[in-house]
Amino acid sequence: MEGVTSVADRSLEELDAVYYDTDDLRLSGSSAVLRRRTGGFDAGWHLKLPLPGDSREEVQAALTDAVPDTLRDLALSRTRGAELTPVVRIRSSREVRELVHIEGGVLAELSIDAVRAQSLRAQGRSAAWREEKLREHGIAHAQWSSKLARVLDEMAPVPAGEQVLAYVREQIRVLTALDPAVRRDRPDSVHRMRVACRRLRSCLRLYRSVLDREVTDAIRGDLKWLAGELGAERDQEVLMKRLTRGVKALPKELVLGPVSARLQAWNVARGSESHQRSLDALGSRRYLALLDSLAALGQQPPLRAKAGKAADKVMAKAVLKEFDRLAQRMAPALDLPPGSGLSGAVWSAVAGG
Structure with a gap:
């Protein structure tokens, strides 16, 4: 590689990670990962949640014997309350090498892992391999394997059921993915989760000719309930923004005393109450039942005859x-x-x- 002056070797790292999931692998099925790892600079519990695109958000917790409650709650929308147990153990001997530019700075990083994997389930198997990863700017993958594959993909007729289900599954994914953000009181998360509820409700009502309403009407009712429970927190957010803008728009001579401070104190008190209502809803049996219903809707949709047209x-x-x-x-x-x-x-x- 042009400009490379040396290859620097880092010290060898021994990593030992146990991955947790439900019996039917609900976490991995939703592209989430929960592991307990020892060794390396970031030993502890790691929960990796998918973000739009190819990125992930990682939430860490201190090293303990049992799954931390904080991570268990953040994974609840995916596990739907099912027990988390060890499923795989992966031990890696990691060697990292850096390509250093002649003028200083790292051009690329090559990590070489000697991996030993073992299933922790009954009659589980083991495997071993070497894994190399090169991280460098400018590497991208094509979406299609060939121009012909792209043409066939874009020109193929799509049945109504497939089109509707694609949208329904995407909104279910959005709702599920927003659960951890709502629990952690992230900005705009409540609003976005309510939007997902409304979009799902509207889609299920609009396409009753595709999806059987004997199944979807009950789901629509639960989605309306969830949006209502989240509504108190969203209303508080909107009201606070309006009051803040209103105070700022007033002439300074009309704003007497610590108005902004009192407004913030009022918002903290009211906001805590409304956020607790959201947390109570996300921890309720009705919410878990809704998640089960949505999972079943995506996996075993109640398609009607027009779904094939x-x-x-x-x-x-x-x-x-x-x-x-x-x-x-x-x-x-x-x-x-x-x-x-x-x-x-x-x-x-x-x-x-």
Whole structure:
């Protein structure tokens, strides 16, 4: 490699990691990882949660014998309350080499792992291999293996059931992934989780010709409940933003005393109460049952006959039907005089109650 002046060897690291999952591997099935690792600079418990794209968020906890409650709660939307047990043990002898530029600085890092893996399940197997990873800027992978594969992928007709399920599964993934963020009170997480609830509800109602409403109506009811429970925290967030903007917009001579400080104190008190309501909802049996129902919906969807027909025809008909329903509700709403609850009428029309 041009500009390389030396190859620097780091000391050998011995890593020992035990990976935990449910009996049916719900964590790995949702691209999440929970492990207890000794050795290396970051020994302890690691929970890796997928983020949009190829990145991950890692949450760490101190080294203990049992799974820390904090990580167990953050994984709850994926495990759905199932027991976490050791499934695989991986021991690695890691050798790291750095390619150093002639003017200083690391150009690339090569890690070579001698890996020994052992299944911790009954009649589990073992394996061993060497693994090399080169980290360097500018490496990318093509989405398609060939131009022909891309053409066939983009031109293939898609059944309505496949199209609807793709959207439903994506919203289920979003809702599940936001659970840890809501528990940790991350900015905008409650709002985004409520949006996922609304989108799922709307999709399940709109495409009743594709998914059997005898199954989906109960799920829609639970999604409405969850969004309502999260609503108290979201309302507090919105109200605080409006009050803060309102105070800042006032002339300075009209703002007497520590108004901002009192506003912050009020928000902390009210915010703690509303956040606890969200936590209570996420820790309830009804929420766990909803997660089970959503998992079953994605894995064993209650498809109807129209699910096998062309997506463009089935979905266009459903959208036009929804537009007609919305137009019928909007007409009387728009005739209402100012101040008589127009926003509520419009929301009822859009959300369908």
